[in-house]
Amino acid sequence: MKKMKFPSAQTVLLIIATFVSVLTWCIPSGQYERLAYNEENNSFLKTDKEHSVVLEATQKTLDDLQVNIPLEKFTSGAIYKAISIPGTYQKLEAKPQGVIELILSPLKGIIAVADIIILVLFIGGLVAIVNFTGAFEAGITRLSKLLEGKEYxxxxxxTSLIALGGTSFGLGEETIAFYPILVPIFIAAKYDALVALASIYVGTSIGTMISTTNPFSTIIASNSAGISWTTGIEGRIIMLFISLIICILYIIRYAQKVKKDPSKSIIFDQKESIEKIFTFQESSETIHFNFRLKLVLFIFALCFVVMVYGVISLDWWFLEMTGVFFVGAVLIGFLCRINETIFVNTFIKGASELLSVAFIIGLARGVTILMEDGLISDTLLYYASSFTDGMNKGLFINAIMFVYSGLAFFIPSSSGMAVLTMPIMSPLADTVSLGREHIVNAYLLGIGLFNFINPTGLVLASLAMIKVGYDKWLKFIIPLVLILIGTSMIFLTISVYL
Structure with missing residues (x-):
């Protein structure tokens, strides 16, 4: 009997979309009223499903609405999305998502994340151009010799550098660009592609899970809870340090086992096919790492430096990031005097190789659109906020963490989760005499832990980059997630009693 094969990432997401569509028939529709600040006329806009009301932008307005957030958090731009208003949840007429909505959801998702998809395709084009010059091959050969015996x-x-990016400015989708470069390096170091994936994905996941200055999670969540983002930062730094060490040791332990005996690799059955994709073909000529190729790699690396600077300092987003990679590809084409026709064909071929990744990102967004259109996310939030009634401090804070892990499936966006849930969840801390920073910590850890395996997040797109199945990732990552869950529970429990 032929062994059943685990479905592809695209099929997994379509199955999840079908499941979510069924949920919209089972879970009652409902919604909180929303409050958004309008900078142009210095006013608040309060909306429900049918009406919108303009209110004065004053602290009294916020107090009357029981939104315990200082006015300056809105006027300064610290809270730039509409927040949920506590105590305003109302059941609405059911909006079940049927067959037509299910069919259209992937298409809507692709349209909604068109900017991310274009970024991914242009990254593929740039990588193909750099590959064409031979710069990667020459650079990796040189690096392999330098790191011989010290590959760890x-x-x-x-892992550390990517975690630093995650904790500081929310490095996430941008890491898609790192796989084509780093996987060949890890394979040259006698590791498997899963070690490269882990170093990148675990790095960004642990960084964003325990954010320090990340504006898309810690800062916006703290602002939405009505506290300063620096409140509780000392504990988060300690937790980040401990968790990062745990992750690095876990990856190294697996990597050394694979290096010693390749058959121990979780993806050993894919060893030849993956290495065929990511290992450069042997040739009788060795490519010399000359000045021109060094300059190619410098321009390539500079693209990432400029991208990071733009995101942090210039408020760039995906469109501007895409422009950086496009300019980088053109500059390298001129530097290496690549024929115009060859340049275009190579760029398009490189982009097409990441088309499956782009579709996965769109399919994942389509699942979120189904939940939003079905109006079930707020219902889940309403019942989740009632779940912790009567608990003691230690049990309460851990329950909040697991509630956030569950909600992360339905609201994968960290900033979206913060503005929708913090005005509702953070006042719960007052009922058990806790500082609201503990709710922020539980939010970070809860969504961060689920992010390691969240199929509606970035993991399936990352797996598609190295042609590894979701089942094999789960086999690798679940033990680490369990360790991190235990560490997080200890951290939260100790913090509420200190």
Missing amino acids: ILIIAV
Whole structure:
């Protein structure tokens, strides 16, 4: 009997979309009223499903609405999305998502994340151009010789640097660009592609899970809870340090086992096919790492530096980031005097190789659209906020963490989760005499832990980059997630009693 194969990432997402569509027939529709600040006329706009009301932008308005957030959090731009208003949940007429909505959801998702998809395709084009020049091959050969016997430094450096990006400015979707470059390096170091995936994905996940200055999670969540984002930062820094060490040791342990005996690799059955994609073909000529190729890699690396600077300092987003990679590809084409026809064909071929990744990102967004259109997210939030009644501090804060892990499936956006849930969840801390920073910590850890395996997040797109199945990722990552769950529970419990 032929062994059943685990479905592809695209099929997994379509199955999840079908499941969510069924849920919209089972879970009552409902919604909180929303409050948004209008900078142009210095006013608040309060909306429900049918009406909108303009209110004065004053602290009294916020107090009357029981929104315990200082006015300056809105006027300064710290809270830039509409928040949920506590105590305003209302059941609405059911909006079940039927067959037509299910069919259209992937298409709506692709349209909604068109900017991310274009970024991914242009990254593929740039990588193909750099590959064409031979710069990657020459650079990786040189790096392999330099790191011989000390390959574990790769794991430490990559995981730490990406975690730093995640905790500081929310490095996430941008890491898609790193796989085509780093996977060949890890394979050259005698590791498997899963070690490269782990170093990148675990790095960004642990960084965003325990954010320090990340504006898309810690800062917006703290602002939405009505507290300063620096409140509780000392504990988060300690937790980040401990968790990062745990992750690095976990990856190194697996990597060393694979290096010693390749058959121990979880993806050993894919070893040849993956290495065929990511290992450069042997040739009788060795590509010399000359000045021109060094300059190519410098321009390539500079693209990422400019991208990071633009995101942090210039409020760039996906469109501007895409422009950086496009300019980088053109500059390299001129530098290496690549024929115009060859340049265009190579760029398009590189982009097409990431088309499956782009579709996965769109399909995942389509699942979220189904939930939004079905009006079930707020219902889940309403019942989740009532779940913790009567609990003691330690049990309460851990329950909040697990509630956030559950909600993360339905609201995968960290900033969206913050503005929708914090005005509702953070006042619960007052009922058990806790500072609201503990709710922020539970929010970070809850969604961060689920992010390691969240199929509606970035994991399936990342897996598609290296052609590894979701089932094999789960086999690798679940033990680490369990360790991190235990560590998080200890951290939260100790913090509420200190």
